[in-house]
Amino acid sequence: MTDTQATAAVPSKAPSADREPLLRVTDLKRHFPITKGVLRRQHGAVRAVDGISFSVLPGETLGVVGESGCGKSTMGRLVTRLDEPTGGKVEFEGTDITHLSTGRMRPLRKDIQIIFQDPYSSLNPRHTVGTIVGAPFRLQKVATEGGVKKAVQELLELCGLSPEHYNRYPHEFSGGQRQRIGIARALALRPKMIVADEPVSALDVSIQAQVVNLLDDLQKELGLTYLIIAHDLSVVRHVSDRVAVMYLGKIVEIADRDSLYAAPTHPYTVALMSAVPVPDPRRKERRERILLTGDVPSPINPPSGCRFRTRCWKAQDICASQEPPLVELRPGHQSACHFPENTGA
Ligand SMILES: Nc1ncnc2c1ncn2[C@@H]1O[C@H](COP(=O)(O)OP(=O)(O)OP(=O)(O)O)[C@@H](O)[C@H]1O
Ligand code: SF4
Ligand SMILES: [Mg+2]
Numbered sequence: 001m002t003d004t005q006a007t008a009a010v011p012s013k014a015p016s017a018d019r020e021p022l023l024r025v026t027d028l029k030r031h032f033p034i035t036k037g038v039l040r041r042q043h044g045a046v047r048a049v050d051g052i053s054f055s056v057l058p059g060e061t062l063g064v065v066g067e068s069g070c071g072k073s074t075m076g077r078l079v080t081r082l083d084e085p086t087g088g089k090v091e092f093e094g095t096d097i098t099h100l101s102t103g104r105m106r107p108l109r110k111d112i113q114i115i116f117q118d119p120y121s122s123l124n125p126r127h128t129v130g131t132i133v134g135a136p137f138r139l140q141k142v143a144t145e146g147g148v149k150k151a152v153q154e155l156l157e158l159c160g161l162s163p164e165h166y167n168r169y170p171h172e173f174s175g176g177q178r179q180r181i182g183i184a185r186a187l188a189l190r191p192k193m194i195v196a197d198e199p200v201s202a203l204d205v206s207i208q209a210q211v212v213n214l215l216d217d218l219q220k221e222l223g224l225t226y227l228i229i230a231h232d233l234s235v236v237r238h239v240s241d242r243v244a245v246m247y248l249g250k251i252v253e254i255a256d257r258d259s260l261y262a263a264p265t266h267p268y269t270v271a272l273m274s275a276v277p278v279p280d281p282r283r284k285e286r287r288e289r290i291l292l293t294g295d296v297p298s299p300i301n302p303p304s305g306c307r308f309r310t311r312c313w314k315a316q317d318i319c320a321s322q323e324p325p326l327v328e329l330r331p332g333h334q335s336a337c338h339f340p341e342n343t344g345a
Contacts (some may be wrong), residue, residue, distance in 0.1 A: 021055035028088035050249035063236030066246035110189035117198035119178035136188040176207035255333035263342035
């Protein structure tokens, strides 16, 4: 058993103070400037990610959920350093990578990989599967025992594909298989961490579970650490150890999976949860369905105080004047609301 596998075998519920996080994000911000006129003078900003903090432990899966436009992909691009933060800090294995140059980022590139939502556009249609999955070896000039072809074929098998697919082209595959090709490419350099940005939302519901299960199996086998982004809470439920809920560039609730699903405290989480079908219909305490009305406000000019207040059925005056801080309501369960639900009080 390797060191990473040993770490992965540690139950995820172990107190976080015992282990150093693999990824630590502190007050992360990304404001996209809005410019006007020929001089491109800045007259505002899209506050896509607006001060978020969290960490991910080795071998753990953190699920990140929220409606469209709340900043999930931007956050994913920031932590993989495909984009540069406007503020805050990103640390990987204790190293500050927030503003590392491309050159100094290169050795770390192999440790953090990203998988994208769309398995159609993320694979070059003119390249064979062998070229696509083997590209990371060539780019990083990594020598492989037995050659690149053998290494690629092993990766294909690991991801549930046939080694004979080596010479085929992406269009010959179904959506689920293409996503497996994307996963194989991401695994080529044996990364420590994978950021998966809506890895299954472009796939048929019947295929989604297979790809999620593959990610789960790979994590166990390779001791991977995941940050999995999804639109809705049902996709990440099965695989996540902890879940963060984002709304308009902020984390509004973050908790151990079981604590979050059993007793969500932020009204936004409660609303998202009410849209998820109850797994066992015989259960008596069927959740009341809460419909979220209205659109997510613009991240250019977010509401004062609590950003969710324009859609919250519990909003009071204080919600407009004071931003609720993210506080621990139960061990390992943080929420940002003046009037949280399910607190037992
Ligand atoms: N390059 C950019 N320039 C300007 N605004 C951007 C840019 N990228 C994203 N945005 C804006 O930032 C906000 C957050 O976008 P982001 O793609 O991170 O959201 P998301 O949560 O991933 O949404 P979805 O669920 O639709 O994928 C949106 O308002 C988006 O329009
Ligand atoms: S702080 Fe107020 S507006 Fe925001 S979620 Fe809580 S009750 Fe609703
Ligand atoms: Mg996105």
